[in-house]
Amino acid sequence: xxxxxxxxxxxxxxxxxxxxxxxxxxxxxxxxxxxxxxxxxxxxxxxxxxxxxxxxxxxxxxxxxxxxxxxxxxxxxxxxxxxxxxxxxxxxxxxxxxxxxxxxxxxxxxxxxxxxxxxxxxxxxxxxxxxxxxxxxxxxxxxxxxxxxxxxxxxxxxxxxxxxxxxxxxxxxxxxxxxxxxxxxxxxxxxxxxxxxxxxxxxxxxxxxxxxxxxxxxxxxxxxxxxxxxxxxxxxxxxxxxxxxxxxxxxxxxxxxxxxxxxxxxxxxxxxxxxxxxxxxxxxxxxxxxxxxxxxxxxxxxxxxxxxxxxxxxxxxxxxxxxxxxxxxxxxxxxxxxxxxxxxxxxxxxxxxxxxxxxxxxxxxxxxxxxxxxxxxxxxxxxxxxxxxxxxxxxxxxxxxxxxxxxxxxxxxxxxxxxxxxxxxxxxxxxxxxxxxxxxxxxxxxxxxxxxxxxxxxxxxxxxxxxxxxxxxxxxxxxxxxxxxxxxxxxxxxxxxxxxxxx
Numbered sequence: 001x002x003x004x005x006x007x008x009x010x011x012x013x014x015x016x017x018x019x020x021x022x023x024x025x026x027x028x029x030x031x032x033x034x035x036x037x038x039x040x041x042x043x044x045x046x047x048x049x050x051x052x053x054x055x056x057x058x059x060x061x062x063x064x065x066x067x068x069x070x071x072x073x074x075x076x077x078x079x080x081x082x083x084x085x086x087x088x089x090x091x092x093x094x095x096x097x098x099x100x101x102x103x104x105x106x107x108x109x110x111x112x113x114x115x116x117x118x119x120x121x122x123x124x125x126x127x128x129x130x131x132x133x134x135x136x137x138x139x140x141x142x143x144x145x146x147x148x149x150x151x152x153x154x155x156x157x158x159x160x161x162x163x164x165x166x167x168x169x170x171x172x173x174x175x176x177x178x179x180x181x182x183x184x185x186x187x188x189x190x191x192x193x194x195x196x197x198x199x200x201x202x203x204x205x206x207x208x209x210x211x212x213x214x215x216x217x218x219x220x221x222x223x224x225x226x227x228x229x230x231x232x233x234x235x236x237x238x239x240x241x242x243x244x245x246x247x248x249x250x251x252x253x254x255x256x257x258x259x260x261x262x263x264x265x266x267x268x269x270x271x272x273x274x275x276x277x278x279x280x281x282x283x284x285x286x287x288x289x290x291x292x293x294x295x296x297x298x299x300x301x302x303x304x305x306x307x308x309x310x311x312x313x314x315x316x317x318x319x320x321x322x323x324x325x326x327x328x329x330x331x332x333x334x335x336x337x338x339x340x341x342x343x344x345x346x347x348x349x350x351x352x353x354x355x356x357x358x359x360x361x362x363x364x365x366x367x368x369x370x371x372x373x374x375x376x377x378x379x380x381x382x383x384x385x386x387x388x389x390x391x392x393x394x395x396x397x398x399x400x401x402x403x404x405x406x407x408x409x410x411x412x413x414x415x416x417x418x419x420x421x422x423x424x425x426x427x428x429x430x431x432x433x434x435x436x437x438x439x440x441x442x443x444x445x446x447x448x449x450x451x452x453x454x455x456x457x458x459x460x461x462x463x464x465x466x467x468x469x470x471x472x473x474x475x476x477x478x479x480x481x482x483x484x485x486x487x488x489x490x491x492x493x494x495x496x497x498x499x500x501x502x503x
Contacts, residue, residue: 030060048060082121086106164218173415177410232264239297240260271293377412398420412454
């Protein structure tokens with residue numbers, strides 16, 4: 001990508017320029033997409049090409065997945081007339097642009113019409129202030145964006161967290177899957193890996209999974225209020241998933257991490273707006289905000305979330321116990337177990353279903369664990385399969401995680417579907433809940449048993465079920481239903497978006 005060059009501009013074009021500019025327009029910018037690959041660099045190239053055609057000077061920083069390229073220097077920013085931030089997630093170093101004329105817009109707008117974006121700078125760019133972190137809009141832009149702007153902003157913040165989380169899910173899941181498939185042995189306590197090399201591989205995978213929760217919360221908060229929110233969000237997310245601190249039998253899972261991310265982000269954003277003496281400002285982001293933010297959010301979690309989670313888990317366990325006493329309620333029990341498994345994929349609701357299934361083995365009713373085992377692999381298998389069947393329904397990052405999700409599904413790691421559910425809960429959650437419910441209910445009807453507290457095809461191949469063909473059939477049925485459903489729902493979403501653009 002090009003550096004600043006000494007190009008000139010036609011004097012006749014100067015009437016479009018703000019007062020005081022003479023002969024040249026200098027543009028600097030930053031591009032960043034959720035994946036940090038194709039669109040990041042494509043947008044940078046589009047801006048540079050358009051600037052060259054308009055005889056502007058341009059330097060664009062691409063914040064890609066492998067770091068920042070063509071990084072802007074303080075001199076570049078100081079000499080620039082305008083700054084363009086084309087990003088779908090939070091960028092690094094936005095505070096560098098304090099006092100500059102900045103235009104913030106989605107990356108797709110630049111890819112679609114970079115020339116038009118550059119020509120609109122005099123009317124659309126506004127002075128940026130990191131203390132407010134708001135770019136003012138014209139009245140026309142406000143009218144155009146009213147209604148769904150809040151939802152789009154929230155989704156952008158969520159996607160920022162998900163984009164950082166996915167590598168942790170993939171690496172952690174694959175390490176666990178490989179260690180279990182090669183070194184694991186089925187026992188009454190679950191899949192056990194003897195001490196040795198594969199046990200260490202499994203522990204490394206566990207570290208990846210443990211980090212995924214604070215990373216998700218931290219970078220949602222970061223997208224809202226910057227670096228000062230990282231520590232309180234990440235620490236509080238760990239608190240939200242510590243059953244010892246909450247006083248519950250399970251943490252809040254990825255749903256709790258999302259809650260913590262938004263809560264911390266907006267709390268820190270409010271704290272950033274405090275009017276304080278200039279002498280205290282340097283210690284705010286490294287001491288005051290992290291300390292107060294962590295204390296406040298953790299207090300909310302402990303005081304207000306612990307009791308409801310305990311009540312919910314007790315109520316669910318009571319409902320499962322009631323349904324399990326009568327053979328007539330076998331199908332409703334299966335439907336409920338499957339829905340619980342898929343609902344939060346490792347969270348408290350999922351844990352109740354899993355522990356209930358585990359207790360059933362000891363109680364002499366392994367068909368309940370069999371139903372749970374049928375439901376466990378459906379979410380990751382369905383999402384992985386959907387990315388292969390209809391790629392256009394998923395972004396680059398989701399497609400890249402498709403094969404790992406399939407592998408995690410085969411080993412019975414439901415968490416492989418978490419990135420998809422977090423990105424698009426409206427369409428993914430109903431799909432995986434329905435599919436898992438169907439698989440679990442079929443498992444109850446067909447009398448599938450599982451004598452190992454684990455799920456997925458692997459337990460069948462290791463001889464833990466009473467009928468491998470029927471076990472695989474139930475998993476396949478649930479997976480196909482979830483796959484078709486999510487593709488259909490996402491297809492409807494795309495048609496609506498296309499229709500709105502045409503109108």
